[in-house]
Every structure is written in structure tokens, then in C-alpha cells.
Amino acid sequence: MSNSLPSARRMRQFFSRIPLPPWHPRADPIGQAYLSRMAEMDIAFQQRIRRLNKLIPLLVLLRMQGGSGFRMAGILRHFFLEYLNRLTQYGPYSLPSSFNVVESFLQFDQEFFIFDLRQEREHLLRLHDYFDWYTKDQGLPEDPKILMDIIEEGTIYSYDAAGDTGEFTISAEGSQLAVAGLSMIRHENELSVILLAGENPPYPPDDEILDISAKNDPAEGHEEISPAQDLSVKDRYISGMREFSKVILLTRFNLATKKHDVRYLNVDTGPSYIVYTDDIEVLKESFGKRVSQEMIDNSLSGLERYKQLFSALTSLIYLPVIFIVEQARVIESKFITELGIASQSLQVRKAVKEFGRGALTIHRSIRCLTSPNTDNLIEAGSRIIDPENFHFESTGFWKSIEPNDIGEDKHGNPIVGKTWVERTETCSIKSPESFIMNNKPRTLKGKDPGIVYIMRSSAHGNDIYKVGLTRRSTRERAAEIGSSTGVPLPFEVLASWDVADCGKVESEVHKHLKPFRVSKKREFFRTSLSSIVATIERVIANVESNP
DSSP: OOTTSHHHHHHHHHHTTSOOOTTSTTOOHHHHHHHHHHHHHOHHHHHHHHHHHHHHHHHHHHHHHSSOOSHHHHHHHHHHHHHHHHHHHHOGGGOOTTHHHHGGGEEEETTTTEEEEOOEEEEEEOHHHHHHHHTSSSSOOSOGGGHHHHSOTTOEEEEEEOSOSSSEEEEETTEEEEEEEEEEEEETTEEEEEEEEEEESOSSOGGGHHHHHHHOOOOTTOTTOOOOTTOOGGGGBOTTSTTOEEEEEEEEEETTTTEEOOOEEEEEOSSSEEEEESOHHHHHHHHGGGOOHHHHHHHHHHHHTTHHHHHHHHHGGGHHHHHHHTGGGEEEEEEEOHHHHTTTSHHHHHHHHHHOGGGOOOEEEEEEEOOSOTTOOOOOEEEEEOOOOOEEOOOOEEEEOOTTOEEEOTTSOEEESEEEEOOOGGGGOOOOOOEEEEEOOOOOOSSBOEEEEEEEETTSOTTEEEEEEESSOHHHHHHHHHHHHTOSSOEEEEEEEEESBHHHHHHHHHHHTGGGBSOTTSOEEESOHHHHHHHHHHHHHHHHHOO
């Protein structure tokens, strides 16, 4: 990691405050024991610890229930919670390899000594609309540096795929991958990206997970960390995408030089992750003498299996651009969060008392890109997509040496106490290749095929959505609703799903949303858009698995 990169500066600043862990060869156990005894005797220090123990659970409540509820917001909060638990239970050296990229989405809070989420901007779209735009001859920027002007520095931009339960897939060895969402953040010319995909059938299969977990040795310093006991293999699947297990790809791009850094791919097994990476130095640092060439080869071959997914990620970095170019199709929808719904609960009131009402995220705004294809007419077939041509850059990293030893910086100049190590595994790291996206519209073999939709009119108040069905096109239905209700502003289709039994799906969705119904006689609901989307996708998965 280059000393000049924003990520390197953040990491150096953070770890400069942290004492070495007991297992580190240069740790000072006597000095650390002395500091621990002094801390135990410091009354003010102990009072601060007790206050932190009181405030941190309330801060966690604000972050976890203040999100939109969409998939990428959930992934970000998953990492937030995992890092908090590791920091508080095992210390900073227990953080997993995902931290090398995800730290860009967080900022270190010196008061609470945790990594907190940065500001979020969320978007909802159909990915096939994006790739329709991406593959046009006109409109696509020639240089990724344009993102430095479009993406506000230090702000998270998340993009969730709506209305897609696995129809649009990318091939892997023996399986298909469906992109579920993506989050990105820019620091200067550095763009960090997290991509969430679903894999069907899952790899490795469910029945092999326990054997793999038993064989895996923990990384050095992570021996006490065990897989989550409250999770099982069933938790590896993406809600609303039946039979698709979670795969998370993380990397960084240099927008100024068109280079990409090392990649980390986390395959969800339920209680933990299998990690593949081309960051060989991380493997060496984590496993020390236990690392073998077989481990390195296995990590590289595992990553190679998902090379088309990396190409798709590289193609998706222009998502912020389409929301500007197609501004006329963008609707901003403001909706309530779980905090807003539970704003009068005892715990939320305690959080407000400690942090102030300004810390309470009652609403989230989602920018929705409406689809020009409102009839869900999608042709089956495949198309080849050429990604942005980023090349690998061996950026290297700082390695600590003995305090009085002399090392070298990246330019060969002598420096005391550390040395610059270039990553040399460039032969195994390729630039993104063209990939094939397969369009496989769902075959509707049911009693009552049709479309379940979510619509909204800006004439209505915040958080009010219409959830219904149509056996024609959503365009016709939207026009019909506008004329029959007398609403002065038109209805926009925010999301829609082709289903084999639309009557049954609509009925089940309405049952689940009954507490949020505005009127018994109308199909309007006041709740968050994300909760409606999640409800519809869960119902579709349940109905189709139990016809």
C-alpha cells in the first residue's frame, strides 16, 4: 500500500495509536502489564469505561435501525457490527482481511474507539437498465477521472438492484452469479468498492461447509475468534433471491491512473467466510510460517473462478453517472426507518437523551431510477460486455522491522524502523476481461401469471406506496390508477416482479403489510420502501418454493 495513498495514511494514523498485541514478536509484555495495572487503578479511566459500556449499545441501536434496510445498507452494517465486536472483544489486530477495503467506508471515532459508518446516499435501479445504457455507443465517459467530480469525497454511494431475483446472471465455473448491489466511496483519487452477488448453485455446496470449516486454521492472533454460533448454513442465502448464496467482492481503483489494487473475495458459508485474495502478503502476514504454496495457489484459483464478477464490478463504477445523465427518470423517495417506526420505544428514547434528536435517523431518501421498460419485456439471450480497462498496480505495503534497523522506502531511500515491500505476484493478476451477461426471463408456469408492482405518486405524503397486481402492463395500470383516483400527479412504477401466481403473491404481501395499511379499502401502505421490497421478495420465494 503506497505511503501516498489515502488508505495508507488512514491505516498508519490508526495503528500508530495502537500498542502491539501480546503475540507480536516485538511486543513488550512487561510494559503492557504495567499499563494495565495503572489503568485498573485510575478511577477516571474506569468511569469512562463504564460510560462507554452504557453508550456504545445505544450507538449501535442508532446505526443498525437507522439504515434503509436495503441489501447494501445491511452489508455495510454487518461489517460495522463485526468490526465493533472484534475491537471490543479481541482488539484491533483481530480485524479480518475485509478491513483493508471496508475501512474506507468507516471513520474512526476517537471518543468511542470504534469505526463508525460514514454518510450514505442510496439508490435503487434495475441493473439491466444500467447495462442497456452502458453498452450504448454514446453517453459513457471516456475517462474514469470524471467520477472524481461526480462522487462527493468521503460519502458512501450505494446502489441496490430491484425487481431481479436472478434473471440476469454472469457465469462462473458450474454456477451463475447475480449482482444484488454495490457500494462505493471516494477518497481523493482512490475509489473503494464493495459488490454483493448471489451464486446459484452455491459454492461450495452446503454439505461441504462443515468439512471445510473443520480444516481451516485460524490466522495468527485470531485463534480465539470462532465462527458465529447463532448462524447456520441457511444464513448464507440472500433474502428474496431463492437458492442464491452471498458472495462479497472488495477492491480499490485508482481513478487517476486507471489501476486496480488487490482483491478480496468473501464466500459466505453462514457462520463465517471463505476468503480468496491475490494479496499474497496478507496471507503471509496472517499465517506466518504456516503459509504454504498450496494455500497461495488455492487462494488465487478461487479468485480466478470469479474473474467475470470482477469484470462486472469494473463495469459498474459508472453507476453515479447514469443517475445524472438520466436525471429525468430519477424519483427521490423519502421513507421511514426502523428508528422512525420505533421512535417512542424506551431504548430509542434513551439514545435520544444521550446523543440528541439530531442523531436519530427517522427517514432515508432513496433515489430511484425508473425503468423505460415498464412492461417487463426482456428478451432471452446473452450479450458480451467490455469492462473499463483497469490494470493491476503493485502498490506494495509498509512492513515493520526492528526499531533501529534500516530499511528502504519505495524509492530505495534509507529509512529507520520499517521497510517498503513491493508485491511481486503481478503474474497472477490480470486486467478485467470481457464478460457475458445472460438474460433468462423467468418462465411463468402458474395459475395466474402477472406482475406485482410498487407505485408511488408525489402527490401523496411521504412513505405511502401502492402495492398491487396487473395482468397487463404496468404502464397501462399506472395510467388507469391516476385517472380513477383523481390524483393530480402521475403514478410512477418504482419496482415490479413477474410472478406465476400474482393473485396469491399479492394476497400474501397484503397480509404481511396489514399493520401499515392506510385504509382497509385501498392498497396503499405507509412504511419504508425497503420493507415493502423485502416483503415482496420473501413472499415470491415462499410461494414459488411451495406452489
